[in-house]
Amino acid sequence: MPAEMKEDMWEVAQTKFDIPEQAKKWVFNKICHSWRNWKCVLKRKYYNPFSTVRELLHHCPNRVNRLQWVSLVKFWGSQAGKKLSKINAKNRAEQKMSHTGGTKSFARIRDEERAQDPNGEAPDRITMFGVTHRCSDGRPVDQASEDALRQLDERVNLYPQNLRNSTVRNEIFTQVIGEDRRGRVRTFGLGVTPSDIYGPQASAAEARRMAKAERAQRIACEESVVTLKEQMDQMKIRMSQMETLLQRFTKSGQLSSFEPASDASSR
Numbered sequence: 001m002p003a004e005m006k007e008d009m010w011e012v013a014q015t016k017f018d019i020p021e022q023a024k025k026w027v028f029n030k031i032c033h034s035w036r037n038w039k040c041v042l043k044r045k046y047y048n049p050f051s052t053v054r055e056l057l058h059h060c061p062n063r064v065n066r067l068q069w070v071s072l073v074k075f076w077g078s079q080a081g082k083k084l085s086k087i088n089a090k091n092r093a094e095q096k097m098s099h100t101g102g103t104k105s106f107a108r109i110r111d112e113e114r115a116q117d118p119n120g121e122a123p124d125r126i127t128m129f130g131v132t133h134r135c136s137d138g139r140p141v142d143q144a145s146e147d148a149l150r151q152l153d154e155r156v157n158l159y160p161q162n163l164r165n166s167t168v169r170n171e172i173f174t175q176v177i178g179e180d181r182r183g184r185v186r187t188f189g190l191g192v193t194p195s196d197i198y199g200p201q202a203s204a205a206e207a208r209r210m211a212k213a214e215r216a217q218r219i220a221c222e223e224s225v226v227t228l229k230e231q232m233d234q235m236k237i238r239m240s241q242m243e244t245l246l247q248r249f250t251k252s253g254q255l256s257s258f259e260p261a262s263d264a265s266s267r
Helices: 003-016 021-047 053-058 066-077 079-094 106-116 125-132 143-156 166-177 194-198 204-252 254-258
Strands: none
Touching: 003 021, 021 066, 053 066, 066 079, 106 125, 125 143, 125 166, 143 166, 166 204
């Protein structure tokens, strides 16, 4: 889209809403998202029901410029348009996971969760995923969400409470849900990019160093979990041995030898 057209849309948006300059990028993303949805509505209502070009041109929507409608009909009927439509339909069919945010933005949901937190802290990605993928009664919104929530809980519970820091939880989220798509950060909504969350793009060497440090921390946490589990297993074995020994002493009457002497025997 030409830069001058973007600026025109920005000026129109400012005449209708009180928008700070910092939100300019978000406005452009929102316009792009709304435009895609609008084309979807047009195609469903005014293109798919008709089979001939004459019918399509005759049923030009009132809110669409006729010349633009002709161009749109021409594109949808072309090989490139049909190919793109098939790709989009396939991608939609592969989307098995929905969310319950509705028309409320993830930014609003995140802010509401922060307001409810006793310490005023924003929810991490695992928490946000749970909030936006459960119905009002607590049930997961679909089977894919239920499976993901179960896996997240199982992996988090492998770590002791004191080791469940943000790095570990973010690593678990990525393992279960997958890597973020380019230019997007899951659970943060429209317009938020990795640089907004993690800072300016680091150099390749710095990125490798950060990744190495995170892996080392994760490995250390996993080793701590293994060590604690081994210690607990050893304690269980010792307790079992002590209980067995105690039962043997009780059955053989040997415990009486450990009882204090009576007053009569001491005289």
